[in-house]
Amino acid sequence: MQKLHLVMGGRVKDPRGLEFVDLSSMDVVGVFPDRASAQDAWKSAAQRTVDDAEMKYVIVHLHRLLEPELPEG
Numbered sequence: 001m002q003k004l005h006l007v008m009g010g011r012v013k014d015p016r017g018l019e020f021v022d023l024s025s026m027d028v029v030g031v032f033p034d035r036a037s038a039q040d041a042w043k044s045a046a047q048r049t050v051d052d053a054e055m056k057y058v059i060v061h062l063h064r065l066l067e068p069e070l071p072e073g
Contacts, residue, residue, distance in 0.1 A: 001063070005038035006031050009045055009057030018058065031062065 007029035011021045020026065029045050032038040038059050049055035 001067075002033055003035065004031055004033065004062040004066070005035060006060040006062050007038050007041045007045065007057065008060065009049070009055060011054050012056045015053045015056065018056070020056075021054075027057075029057070035059075 008026055009029065010023070010026040013019045013021055027045065029041050032041060042057050042059050046057045049057075
């Protein structure tokens, strides 16, 4: 089974949280077929904005949202 991952980021209200300020300006890096490639994309995007504490990038496990009843692995 393909395990899709979404990498996205944007400006957050609090660097410790995940409440994004403006959803219309979100940076959608892309959808990736595995965790390793998503991790590489996340790292690259996060490093570009390392000096901006209000910018945060995340990996969303789309496969968990699409088929939540499937076991991990």
